[in-house]
Amino acid sequence: MRTDAMLTAYKTIVTREIRRFTRIWPQTLLPPAVTMTLYFIIFGNLIGSRIGVMDGFDYMSFIVPGLIMMAVITSSYSNVVSSFFSMKFQRSIEELLVSPVPNWIILAGYVTGGMSRGLGIGLIVTLLSLGFTDLSIHHLPMVILTVFLTSALFSLGGFINAMLATKFDDISIVPTFILTPLTYLGGVFYSIDMLPGFWQGVSMINPILYMVNAFRYGILGVSDVNPYIALAMIVVFITILSAVSLRMLARGKGIRH
Amino acid sequence: MTNALEIEGLVKTYGDGFEALKGIDLHVAEGDFFALLGPNGAGKSTTLGIVCSLVNKSAGKVRVFGSDIDTHLSDAKLNLGVVPQEFNFNQFEKVFDIVTTQAGYYGIPLKKASESAEKYLRQLGLWDKRNTPAMMLSGGMKRRLMIARALVHEPKLLILDEPTAGVDIELRRSMWTFLEEMNRRGTTIILTTHYLEEAEALCRNIAIIDHGRILRNTSKRELLQQLSSETFVLDTAEPLDKAPVLDGFFSHLDDEGAMVVDVQKGQSLNGMFIQLEKLGIRVVSMRTKANRLEELFIRMVEDNNTSAASRGDAA
Ligand SMILES: Nc1ncnc2c1ncn2[C@@H]1O[C@H](COP(=O)(O)OP(=O)(O)OP(=O)(O)O)[C@@H](O)[C@H]1O
Ligand SMILES: [Mg+2]
Numbered sequence: 066m067r068t069d070a071m072l073t074a075y076k077t078i079v080t081r082e083i084r085r086f087t088r089i090w091p092q093t094l095l096p097p098a099v100t101m102t103l104y105f106i107i108f109g110n111l112i113g114s115r116i117g118v119m120d121g122f123d124y125m126s127f128i129v130p131g132l133i134m135m136a137v138i139t140s141s142y143s144n145v146v147s148s149f150f151s152m153k154f155q156r157s158i159e160e161l162l163v164s165p166v167p168n169w170i171i172l173a174g175y176v177t178g179g180m181s182r183g184l185g186i187g188l189i190v191t192l193l194s195l196g197f198t199d200l201s202i203h204h205l206p207m208v209i210l211t212v213f214l215t216s217a218l219f220s221l222g223g224f225i226n227a228m229l230a231t232k233f234d235d236i237s238i239v240p241t242f243i244l245t246p247l248t249y250l251g252g253v254f255y256s257i258d259m260l261p262g263f264w265q266g267v268s269m270i271n272p273i274l275y276m277v278n279a280f281r282y283g284i285l286g287v288s289d290v291n292p293y294i295a296l297a298m299i300v301v302f303i304t305i306l307s308a309v310s311l312r313m314l315a316r317g318k319g320i321r322h
Numbered sequence: 323m324t325n326a327l328e329i330e331g332l333v334k335t336y337g338d339g340f341e342a343l344k345g346i347d348l349h350v351a352e353g354d355f356f357a358l359l360g361p362n363g364a365g366k367s368t369t370l371g372i373v374c375s376l377v378n379k380s381a382g383k384v385r386v387f388g389s390d391i392d393t394h395l396s397d398a399k400l401n402l403g404v405v406p407q408e409f410n411f412n413q414f415e416k417v418f419d420i421v422t423t424q425a426g427y428y429g430i431p432l433k434k435a436s437e438s439a440e441k442y443l444r445q446l447g448l449w450d451k452r453n454t455p456a457m458m459l460s461g462g463m464k465r466r467l468m469i470a471r472a473l474v475h476e477p478k479l480l481i482l483d484e485p486t487a488g489v490d491i492e493l494r495r496s497m498w499t500f501l502e503e504m505n506r507r508g509t510t511i512i513l514t515t516h517y518l519e520e521a522e523a524l525c526r527n528i529a530i531i532d533h534g535r536i537l538r539n540t541s542k543r544e545l546l547q548q549l550s551s552e553t554f555v556l557d558t559a560e561p562l563d564k565a566p567v568l569d570g571f572f573s574h575l576d577d578e579g580a581m582v583v584d585v586q587k588g589q590s591l592n593g594m595f596i597q598l599e600k601l602g603i604r605v606v607s608m609r610t611k612a613n614r615l616e617e618l619f620i621r622m623v624e625d626n627n628t629s630a631a632s633r634g635d636a637a
Contacts, residue, residue: 066396069431084419156410162470163374164427165396165405267450322336322377 066165074166075174080179086144093144093182094189096203097136101190104132105197108254120256120287129194130281131253134215136190138273139240139250141183145175145223146236150179153227158320167312171222172307179220180213187212200284205293210217214299215276220245228313228320247273252281257289272298324388325512326352326479327373327534332370332382334534342368344534346382351380353476353503353531356512357521357542360531361623366514367407369531374404386479400428404478405468407484407514413457417448420456421471428475435474442470459488462489466497473504480504482513486520496523518619522546530619532626545618553611559604566595582611 066074086093089260101115105125120127150160161171175209194200222239230236251273257265268274282288284286314320327350334343342365350356358366371377373384375395384391385516386398411420417580418439425435446466459467465485470481482501486494494517502524505511515521521528522542529539538545557580561573565573565581573583582605583594598605 066429073429073431074427078424080424080426081419086377088414124440152412156408157412159376159406159410160424161427164404164424165399165401165429166427168397317378321375322371 066167069171070165071167074164075177077168077176078161078166078171078174079181082144082148082175083181085148086178086182093140095185096185097140098145098193099188101132101136102193103105104128104197105194120258122285122287123198125198125283126200127200127256127281128254129200131251131277133187133190133194134212134254134273134277134280135248136181137187137216138219139244139292140186141179141219142223142226142244143240144180144182145220146193146226146230146240148178149175149224149227150230150233151232153320154233168311171314172221172310175224176217176220179223180216183213183216183220185214193290195233201261203286203297204283204285206283207296210281210296210297211276211292212277214303218303218306221310222228223289224310225306225313228310228318232317243266245261247271248277251281252289253277255264275299302308324352325385326354326387327512328383328385329369329373330383332369332372333380334365334372334377335380340391342534343372346531346534346536347530348481348539350510350512350538352387353508354510354512354527355409355502355504355525356510357528358512358514358531359518359521359524359528359619360514364531365534366531368483368534370404370512370514372408374402374481375399376404376406376423381556395507398473400479403475403480405465405480405482405485407487409464409468411456411471413466414455416453416455417443417459417467418452420467425474430475434564437599438474439470442473446470447496462493465489466502467502469497470580475508478514479510481616484514484516488513488516494520506599517538530622532623535626537622537626549580550583552587554583554585555609555611556583556605557607559606562603566601566603569596570594598613 074187108128109125110135113128114126118124148156152161191200202303226236226239229257252268257268257274260268270289275290275298278288278290279292279299327348329346329348331344332346332348333341337340346369348358348369358369360366370376372379373386373391373445376390384596386396387401389395389397389401391398404480415423421433421439421443422432425438426432430438440449443452446469448463448470451463453571456467464486469482471481471483472508485501486497489497498520501511501513513521513525525542527539527541528545530537547549555576562575562581565575567573570589571583571585574609576582585591585594595605
């Protein structure tokens with residue numbers, strides 16, 4: 066395929082993905098907005114006012130970066146996993162398989178679709194948070210880089226999940242049993258300084274902790290970990306998951322008999 | 323002349339160990355209108371699926387207009403349009419979006435894609451439905467949607483897997499006309515069908531496949547010449563209560579009480595009419611019994627089953 070043709074194919078996939086999640090916005094855009102507003106009200110305002118200061122910031126300001134990341138992670142992941150799995154399920158994936166689009170364009174298109182929703186949600190949640198707290202940004206490039214790369218990483222995760230899934234149950238297992246616990250334990254609501262030494266150590270093997278902290282560093286300037294190590298780690302994960310995704314596409318397991 | 327499709331030694335063993343294709347050879351010339359016929363489970367969709375990259379082959383070669391799908395897959399795909407047996411579009415998407423999106427996958431920019439989509443949706447009578455979600459189309463409309471989608475990038479080879487399944491007679495005729503016109507303008511067409519009169523009406527060359535093997539691959543003319551007799555249905559002015567006894571012809575009554583006569587090749591029909599005249603039977607209309615191909619087909623597949631059973635590999 067020629068380069069301009071590949072670009073057209075890429076744009077086509079991305080457009081289709083964006084059209085999908087905006088068409089079903091009550092399922093895709095509304096729920097995180099509602100949930101996050103509830104978090105802001107309950108944890109930030111009601112409970113937060115009693116918690117007092119964390120890492121030198123009032124509790125509301127402390128949890129906002131983590132909650133934004135949480136929304137970005139879940140939305141990116143679930144966009145790709147549901148979209149690609151339903152393509153598999155309805156067999157409309159065959160429209161792509163018969164066409165000359167190279168696999169890496171297919172992957173890039175879906176990841177961009179997941180990022181569009183993830184970052185869109187991130188923006189919505191950020192705007193909502195402004196109703197509760199003032200956000201000043203400590204280090205803008207760090208904010209942007211972290212949120213983009215994290216969104217890309219979880220879009221890839223959603224893609225692999227969709228490739229492996231054989232039934233609808235399979236697409237909710239990872240978000241429910243892995244993603245949510247890791248996010249809750251990933252320092253969204255607390256600084257790991259508060260934990261006893263052993264649990265601090267355990268927390269350090271949770272990758273989401275690094276992303277949340279790097280993002281919080283970008284906004285507040287405080288972090289439990291070195292944000293540059295966190296960025297490097299995300300890049301390594303992205304490389305690995307991309308390679309795995311491309312290999313799965315090439316073998317065609319679950320999409321080609 | 324290049325071949326639109328060349329298949330050599332194609333073998334397919336599915337994941338469960340089932341050998342659906344046992345070494346298939348098939349050549350379809352450019353410009354041909356070709357039918358791949360065979361009973362359920364013969365391997366038609368498997369064969370076409372491999373050509374279209376929907377099924378991985380286990381062994382063998384496939385070339386589309388000279389491009390080997392192992393080495394020049396992208397070129398092969400650009401020349402191919404596919405109408406699969408099962409509906410495989412996103413049910414929630416709108417008709418127009420489905421067709422233009424497919425064009426986009428072939429690298430056609432939106433403006434050109436929209437023009438091409440309009441052209442084929444109009445030709446296939448779906449333009450009024452362009453903003454309807456696919457799930458709200460009737461079965462026949464869904465089939466036509468898949469044809470429009472397959473043509474949007476103007477492929478040189480169009481593959482249709484049972485395009486007229488579940489389509490009413492009138493619509494089927496109009497699809498035939500549409501396909502004949504496409505073929506006349508140069509598109510090579512390969513189709514599978516269980517309506518043998520469809521193959522008889524449309525196709526020039528025919529392959530018959532059963533249990534993953536090609537039984538015959540020849541021209542329709544040659545195939546039909548194999549029939550040693552022809553069957554005519556005669557409607558009479560007065561209903562008959564039993565078939566007349568005719569010298570040299572075998573006749574019987576069908577379910578509707580019409581007279582059915584077998585005529586051997588080379589035998590003159592005049593003799594039959596002279597006898598009928600003498601018996602005072604007035605024939606008001608006469609037609610050849612359609613589905614001549616059907617008889618041949620059934621005979622061939624039955625023979626194959628018998629010999630497969632004796633080889634011990636019947637499925
Ligand atoms: N995914 C699969 N896994 C295992 N076996 C399969 C699979 N797909 C098809 N088969 C088997 O391969 C054989 C050929 O199937 P195929 O779909 O090619 O038949 P067909 O000629 O298209 O039949 P039909 O006229 O019913 O569409 C059948 O016995 C079928 O059960
Ligand atoms: Mg079939």
